[in-house]
Amino acid sequence: xxxxxxxxxxxxxxxxxxxxxxxxxxxxxxxxxxxxxxxxxxxxxxxxxxxxxxxxxxxxxxxxxxxxxxxxxxxxxxxxxxxxxxxxxxxxxxxxxxxxxxxxxxxxxxxxxxxxxxxxxxxxxxxxxxxxxxxxxxxxxxxxxxxxxxxxxxxxxxxxxxxxxxxxxxxxxxxxxxxxxxxxxxxxxxxxxxxxxxxxxxxxxxxxxxxxxxxxxxxxxxxxxxxxxxxxxxxxxxxxxxxxxxxxxxxxxxxxxxxxxxxxxxxxxxxxxxxxxxxxxxxxxxxxxxxxxxxxxxxxxxxxxxxxxxxxxxxxxxxxxxxxxxxxxxxxxxxxxxxxxxxxxxxxxxxxxxxxxxxxxxxxxxxxxxxxxxxxxxxxxxxxxx
Numbered sequence: 174x175x176x177x178x179x180x181x182x183x184x185x186x187x188x189x190x191x192x193x194x195x196x197x198x199x200x201x202x203x204x205x206x207x208x209x210x211x212x213x214x215x216x217x218x219x220x221x222x223x224x225x226x227x228x229x230x231x232x233x234x235x236x237x238x239x240x241x242x243x244x245x246x247x248x249x250x251x252x253x254x255x256x257x258x259x260x261x262x263x264x265x266x267x268x269x270x271x272x273x274x275x276x277x278x279x280x281x282x283x284x285x286x287x288x289x290x291x292x293x294x295x296x297x298x299x300x301x302x303x304x305x306x307x308x309x310x311x312x313x314x315x316x317x318x319x320x321x322x323x324x325x326x327x328x329x330x331x332x333x334x335x336x337x338x339x340x341x342x343x344x345x346x347x348x349x350x351x352x353x354x355x356x357x358x359x360x361x362x363x364x365x366x367x368x369x370x371x372x373x374x375x376x377x378x379x380x381x382x383x384x385x386x387x388x389x390x391x392x393x394x395x396x397x398x399x400x401x402x403x404x405x406x407x408x409x410x411x412x413x414x415x416x417x418x419x420x421x422x423x424x425x426x427x428x429x430x431x432x433x434x435x436x437x438x439x440x441x442x443x444x445x446x447x448x449x450x451x452x453x454x455x456x457x458x459x460x461x462x463x464x465x466x467x468x469x470x471x472x473x474x475x476x477x478x479x480x481x482x483x484x485x486x487x488x489x490x491x492x493x494x495x496x497x498x499x500x501x502x503x504x505x506x507x508x509x510x511x512x513x514x515x516x517x518x519x520x521x522x523x524x525x526x527x528x529x530x531x532x533x534x535x536x537x538x539x540x541x542x543x544x545x546x547x548x549x550x551x552x553x554x555x556x557x558x559x
Contacts, residue, residue, distance in 0.1 A: 216293060216446065232390060238363055242375045243415030247317045248348035251367040252288040252301055252324075252338075254309035289366035289410030290314065290338060291422065292448055295347045298448055299338040301409030302424055303329045306336050312524045317373060328452035332460075333444055334424055337452040349409060351418030353443050356380060356397070364401040364423055364437065366410025378404040385438060394520055396438040403437035405558045412439040421445070447464055461529030462555035464495020465502065467519045478507060479543050485509045486522045496553040500537070507540040528553065 185433035218502045288305030292298070299314065306312055312324045322342045360380045370373050378401030385396040399412060403426045412421035421439030451458045466489045468474075476481040485507040508516050512535055516522040529535050531554035538544045 179379075181407075185285075197552075217347055223339065238361070238375070238377055239417060241415045241417035242363055242412060243366070244412045245348060245363065245365055245411055245419070246373055246375065247346040248292045248419075249317065249365045249367075249373055250290045250299060251315040251372065252293060252299075252305055252409060253285065253288045253313045254288070254306055255285045255311045256308045269537050279361070287367060287406050288408050289406065289423070291409070291411045291419065292347050293445075294346045295343070297324075297340040297342055297345060298327070298453065299324065299340065300337060300422060300445055301336055302422065303331050303334045303336045305409045306338065307331075312338060314338070316342075318344070318345040318395045328456045330448050330458040332458075333440060333448055335422065335440060335448045336444060337449055348413075348419045349417065350442055350446065351414050351416075351420040353420060353441050356383065356420055358382060358413070362399055362401055362420065363413050363414065363415075363417075364399065364403050364407060364410065364439075366403070366407030366423055368402075368404035371406075374407075378402070381436070395441055395444060395524060396424070397441055399437050399439060401437065403439075408505045419445075439474065452489070459531060460555040461525040461531055461533075461535075461552040462495075463526050463550060464492030464504070464553065465497045466490040466492075467508070467522050469519050470507065478505065478540075480540065484517060485540065486519055496550050500548045500550040502537070502539065502548060503541065504509065505541075509538045509540060509545075511535055511537050516543050526552075 200325045215359060232261070245555055286305070286309075290299040290301035290305070293300050306326055306329070311324065314322050314324050316322065320338050320342075323410070324338040324340040327337040327339040358380050362378060362380055364376045365373060378399050380397060381400050382398040383393065385398050397412065397420065401412070403410075403423050408425065410423045411419055412423055414420055420442050422442075422445050423437065423439050426437045448458055467486045468489045470478075470480070470485060470487050472482040472483055474487060475481075478487065488497070488502060488504055488506045488508065490504055491502055508522060510516055511522070511525040511529075513526055526535075529552045531552055533552050535550045535552055536547050537550050539548060
């Protein structure tokens, strides 16, 4: 009897596990997400690659992004911020400005602005651009269902232009995360945000380029470029693939008129996840630091240093007593790679260093006087930007 009962129990467990495997593979969004320990948030990761083209619509020969938009839009919020201003400029009362200038300087005024954000976890964590909430003392989120809720700034990272907000509203519709490794130039994408305060709006386009750097937008740049229209107010919104999985956070546009010209940039989901995790865990973002001043190598510098080709990054200066100095790195050394990953230009070098955990050891390959050298650098913690 006991043996028969055990056999039935084993068969039932096998059946349940098989069912969970099928659901987790085909429809992971149907499974509940369980919170981990304190300061640990579990994110929803898409388990299957996005299709190269959007799903076919009912009309023959036409296509639609409706399914991807439907999945992602509930996770995109409008952000309304305000902050107190002081000073004479912009006072609405001309008489007060003219006859009581000293008093007008002391009267507080408020400036408001609009932006967008993405719900990253159902317990109220929202990711947006730092410039959307910079200096704000009042932040409100307008959810896709029309609810208006208060939010607080949990932490920010100006060097990637990202910020994390927290609201106490439970069971929010968190977005599904995509994989940047599956994204290719030419893939269809949707930009979702709140342009001009109209409410959630979807624009469509393709991935125009990957790994855009040296744009002067932020210190650590590795942007996705897209021709999906990103207009004022879209900042902090979602760039998603055809299935509605998040691949980037809309950040900025290149424009001479203030409107979209088909050149927009989004922060990759890989950077966004790392910043989110660090802010939730520690309240700030920490990065590796070598204490070097890098410079890109052009043809003239390559000739002076007797290099075969302008590859790598030259070290112009080394901070005395810093990690690189203690490891023996010298000015005019050329860094070829860090931990086996090439450093072809200054942005790549800074990103490699920043990604290293402070206190860890990093093998750095150098060229000095035409000879290859390998040095071991004990990674320091990058000082906070002043």
